[in-house]
Amino acid sequence: MTDFIVKKFIKDYDNIKSSEVRTSYGKLGSLVGIIANFILSLSKIATGTLFNSISITADGVNNLSDAGSSIVSLIGFKISAKPADKDHPFGHARLEYITGLIIGFIILLLGFELIKSSINKIIHPEATKFSILMIIVLIFSIVIKLWLSYFNGNLADRISSTTMKATALDSRNDVIATSAVLVSVIITKFTGFEIDGYMGTLVALFIIYSGISILKDILNPLLGEMPDEELIQSIENKILEYEGIINIHDLVVHNYGPNRYFATVHAEVDAKEDILKSHDLIDNIERDFSNDLNINLVIHLDPIITDDKEINSLKEMVETIVMSIDNDLSIHDFRVVKGDTHTNLIFDVVVPVDYNIQSNELVNQIDNLIKKENNTYFAVVTIDKNYVSTYVNKPKLK
Template sequence: MNQSNQLKLAQRGAYLSLIIYIILSIAKFFVGTIYDSAAVRADSLNNMTDIIVSIAVIVGLKISIKPADSNHPYGHLKSENIATLLVSFVIMFVGIQVVIENLPRIFIKEHPTPNIITIYVSMISGIIMFIVYYINQRLAKYTNSSSLNSAAKDNLSDALVSIGTAIGLIFTQIGMPIVDTILATILGLLIIYTGFGIFKESIFALSDGFNERELTAFKNYILEVDDVIDVQSIKGRYYGSSIFVDVTIVVESNLTLEEAHHICDAVEQHMHNKGVSSIYVHPEPASIQ
């Protein structure tokens, strides 16, 4: 499957998340409002931020599909990272608002007891999000989409949050209604944490950061190629869901230019099979090491 088709397939996962989040956020907001649960309302806001994330992923993937042009010789693949960076600020802002709204309420004397229906809604929501996580995680691995992988992690986080909310709301039914407000505050902090995590990942990719373990693995893959004596240097960078690598390999000094070229081709093909989108290989003769 070529890169364009992979990105289109990744979009399906983003659309799935978007539809589910819209349904759940509306349902939770009305249930939380009607049955007086601050935690469920906060969870609905959490899902609303996920709607923004899903839209950003979709937009980023759509732009990423655009082919390279004279102004963007490497393509538009970093659009995913830019979109998620902008979204991270929105998520953190929403989280801060949730904390500001609910933290002072912890210290008031009276706390309403939410209806038991809020427990069922949160539990069902958690189960649905576990299913969405499973689907998107498989799609992310298949398409090698970093943004969809991040979305899948967010799906799992939302599933755990909803299940945790349901468990916490049980305590409100046994004479501890303050737990609802405490849960809402905790959810606000989790929203902030999620936004900050997305912010860090986006900055890491946009600043050409690269996972050292992954780079070491790539070096070992290159050394598997016949006639590659050593890897003198290797650099990597992320372009959205794509990986670009620059490597200098060491080969025998008595090789002809054509023979060295064939080795470079073999390295390129081997690394493409390992998931690298683009690789530049420079050969160096062993005699000048």
């Protein structure tokens, strides 16, 4: 069913890298959501009003908020597809996150309003009229929402959309909420216990929880979350596939919207290699990343000495010392400057962003351990933060 709809309404549907195709997916999901939720909302609000059921009315208002959210999403997808301009050189894709925030706040607001109405019915109870029409409307809603959850989830996976994932989650939550309302209607019919107000409160709380979950998922990319580990691994592995690249470090990935990445990295090459040849290699890698992965990659070239036995021995000694402190630490940019009275060992230490040892304390600890090996060695250390979740090329101890 989903494949049929996608192929029917989206041209070049398998070209996910195209911003136009991605926008078409977003528009399709939003339009389907608007139509389905508007129908469900009208049927539930009418049924709830007719038979004096606050829980069904609350469920209908929830569907109305979903229709409104789909309208906001539709606008968001349209605006986020605008190309970069003078004032927004990285494009407008992050606007999709903003629309997700609006959806979350709308859901929260409606949830709080429905709690008021439900509590009012608990305080001032009124008998709910039973009708087979109520059962039909609720079962129909459950079926439609199950399909919408699958449909939006499928589209979200295809285009990696946090907004559509939030919509799919909301549809799934609606299935649970509507099922609870259906159970309450049946219980009231066969037991006579009036639990409509209580069930309306539970539905409202569920709506609020859904809104908080959506806000949490949207805020993470806006604040700057850890890049996906699979993406980091693919970047690192691809760079290391090129002959002439010895190692990499200081990888940083910036996200300017779904599937819009900018990255920087330091790549180590043999210092004896011709600089023009190394520069050509770096240019080729950056071009390949742009064409193959749609990632704007900037590489800083780090020439290193590979055939000096003394330097390699000292580097291995420092690596052993640093990793003895913590296996999550690693070094790079190792250099040696010899003097008449002492030798400077210059290097960077990569630490996790949440590392619990202060930088100056770590430097002193490293320096003291190096001096135990030879008191004429002085450690000149720069602390680097590791902004990604993996570091696949950490040197291994022999």
